[in-house]
Amino acid sequence: xxxxxxxxxxxxxxxxxxxxxxxxxxxxxxxxxxxxxxxxxxxxxxxxxxxxxxxxxxxxxxxxxxxxxxxxxxxxxxxxxxxxxxxxxxxxxxxxxxxxxxxxxxxxxxxxxxxxxxxxxxxxxxxxxxxxxxxxxxxxxxxxxxxxxxxxxxxxxxxxxxxxxxxxxxxxxxxxxxxxxxxxxxxxxxxxxxxxxxxxxxxxxxxxxxxxxxxxxxxxxxxxxxxxxxxxxxxxxxxxxxxxxxxxxxxxxxxxx
Ligand code: SF4
Numbered sequence: 088x089x090x091x092x093x094x095x096x097x098x099x100x101x102x103x104x105x106x107x108x109x110x111x112x113x114x115x116x117x118x119x120x121x122x123x124x125x126x127x128x129x130x131x132x133x134x135x136x137x138x139x140x141x142x143x144x145x146x147x148x149x150x151x152x153x154x155x156x157x158x159x160x161x162x163x164x165x166x167x168x169x170x171x172x173x174x175x176x177x178x179x180x181x182x183x184x185x186x187x188x189x190x191x192x193x194x195x196x197x198x199x200x201x202x203x204x205x206x207x208x209x210x211x212x213x214x215x216x217x218x219x220x221x222x223x224x225x226x227x228x229x230x231x232x233x234x235x236x237x238x239x240x241x242x243x244x245x246x247x248x249x250x251x252x253x254x255x256x257x258x259x260x261x262x263x264x265x266x267x268x269x270x271x272x273x274x275x276x277x278x279x280x281x282x283x284x285x286x287x288x289x290x291x292x293x294x295x296x297x298x299x300x301x302x303x304x305x306x307x308x309x310x311x312x313x314x315x316x317x318x319x320x321x322x323x324x325x326x327x328x329x330x331x332x333x334x335x336x337x338x339x340x341x342x343x344x
Contacts, residue, residue, distance in 0.1 A: 088170075091133040093275065099263035100132055105320050107246040109258040110136070110217075116125035116258075117215040120175070122150065122164050122281035126219030129261055131276040133173045133219065147174045149209060151202050155183045156284035167278055180205055183285075207253040217256045225266040227259075228310060230295045231317040237292065243317050279294060292335050 092100070112146050118133065120126045133146050148168050149273050152159060159178055169173035182201045186194045208217055221231075222244050231243035261269065275281060304310050315321060330338075 088172075088336070090131065090138060091275070092132060092135040092172075094232045095294050096132065096264065096268065096272065097135075098261050099268075103246060104136070105259045106114045107258075107262075109219075109247055109260050110140070110142070112142040112144070114217050115215045116144060116146050116217045117175075117206070117210055117213075118146060118148045119202075119221075119285075120148040120164060120168070121221075122161075122267055123221070123283070124280040124321065125223060125226075125266075126272065127167065127221075127278040128223040128272045128276055129219060130168065130171055130173055130175055130189060131272070131278065134173060134258065137182050147176070147215070149206065150175075150177045151181045151182070151205055151321050153198070153202075153226050153285065154180065157285070159219055159284060161338070163281055176209075178205060178209060182338065187286075195291050195293070198285075210255050211253055215255065217258050219258050219260060221261055221269075222259045223261045223264045223266050223269055224296070224314065225294075225310075226260060226263065228313045228317070229300065232300070232313060233292055233296050236296070241317075291307075300307060 110116070116133065118126060118130055120130060129147055130146070135145060137144060150161065150164060152161075165175055180201065182198055185201065186198055191197055209215075210218060227244050231241075234240050234242050244259060245257070246259050246262050249255075250257065300310060300313075
């Protein structure tokens with residue numbers, strides 16, 4: 088079936104693909120399919136691009152079953168991948184057991200860490216060279232702010248990053264789409280997100296930051312200022328690197344003793 092992607096979506100995804108060299112001839116791309124709206128839309132969009140681009144690449148999807156719900160039903164996700172003619176694999180894991188057993192302050196970071204490990208092993212075993220995630224513009228700006236607030240570091244998700252340990256690339260083709268665009272995309276993809284059975288869903292630090300940005304950003308100006316601030320090349324005027332205690336002591340000695 089020939090898929091069509093409205094111009095608005097097509098332009099933004101095409102820009103990301105070209106600007107960051109996200110897709111190249113012969114790529115074997117694995118899509119992390121959580122069942123949510125973002126990865127559901129990403130599968131549709133990549134399939135549409137596979138049909139329209141002049142280079143050849145493969146797409147497959149994977150779901151890591153976190154086992155928060157033993158009776159989880161994956162039939163809708165299987166049916167969706169089948170309708171898009173995308174090979175689909177579910178891989179079982181005991182991530183929920185680890186997260187629920189430990190009183191961890193940041194379950195999502197742990198969950199992401201274990202999922203990445205499982206995905207990279209799977210990719211090496213099956214010969215995939217890129218993994219695509221459905222992170223969008225809102226995710227990237229929220230991550231930027233979270234990183235400053237919770238870890239004191241200026242960083243965010245990259246459009247494309249190379250993981251040298253496993254020799255794979257991580258790509259994020261939805262980088263230039265806002266979350267509201269992806270919610271609206273259900274009108275043409277027909278994909279309805281599967282509800283997460285994770286007890287932390289909707290109660291994460293990301294959710295807090297999302298609500299914080301919304302609470303003071305009625306005209307979207309603050310969102311786009313944050314987006315501009317996370318770009319390399321933006322004027323930066325930071326304090327110099329902190330001196331060691333010894334150096335500070337030496338300087339003080341000269342001034343006071
Ligand atoms: S909300 Fe649940 S499933 Fe999602 S990253 Fe956090 S722990 Fe994992």
